[in-house]
Amino acid sequence: MSNVHRLEPVSNHDTFPPEGTRRIINDTERVLYDGYWIKTYPVPGDSLQAKKQLIEALTRRLFNHTEHGLNIPGCRLGEARQSYQAESDPGRRRVKAAMLAGALFNRATDIFRKLVELQADGIEIHSDDALMRECGQCLLDAMDLGHVVLHRSGEEGIDELWGEPFRAFSVPIEEFYENRYIKIGQSMRDIDRIAEVMIATFSRIPAFAAIEVPVRDFACAARIKTETLRTDRDIFDVWSQLVTAGERLANFTPKPVPKPLGERTGRLLYRVSDGLQLIRNGRDLVFYIARARTPMPKSTREYTERCEAYLATGRAPFMPAPLPA
Structure with a gap:
């Protein structure tokens, strides 16, 4: 592997x-x-067929990582837009904007699919074709709405995912692939940052002194997953390695330590249950980044702050629960 x-x-x-x-x-x-x-992986030829397959894959990936309920069929685009425009409640308007974005993406995919079918029938399709322009506009409108959509964790949006189908539509496929490698490198960097924060935080606490090895094993498996496509022959080993490393980290057992003598020793008392939950939160965040192959800077920054607060106070600040699966 x-x-x-x-x-x-x-x-x-x-x-x-x-x-x-x-x-x-x-x-x-x-x-x-x-x-x-x-x-790296071989770049397919820059054709309508290749772009269709790429946009379809990116759209499936998008819906796989964002909050539920957004996969609205393209044929319902008019209904989605009307419902969004008529909504006045801010919370519901955000959700309906996300649903409209999903309908726009699906409409673009539907159009591209038909264009490829026409081309297969010998009909020449030019870049300035009306349907090509409509497809591009749908992707652009969806990207504009992408900032209101949350990651499935409920923590933040991943704007990068919303821009990918439009880039796949508007730039040569080779250029698109190169940009993905850049994002994969940034994702690996953030995975290592989270791992270093976890080690720096918990290795200084006696109950968690043995945390470094499972954290590094998990981060290594996550980096390998980040660079590996689902079509790769190694995916069976890569994914199983990531899952089992994540399970070992989530099931980490703190070392029993003697009870301190209280305030007379001046030692800080750490709530072990908070530490275990913080470790699982870090595991989950690395999973999110590795699967999406996209950095999550807001979540990474907030996780770092929570680790710092736990090290300083012995208590982990409250973290909202993820959206229901």
């Missing part, structure tokens, strides 16, 4: 290859972004 190769500085004077450099490492081509040598 492949592994993720990371550049590590030996001295302050090290110079690294420029971003986007490609090399063959262990018989596999990899591209360098954010200090990681990321596994």
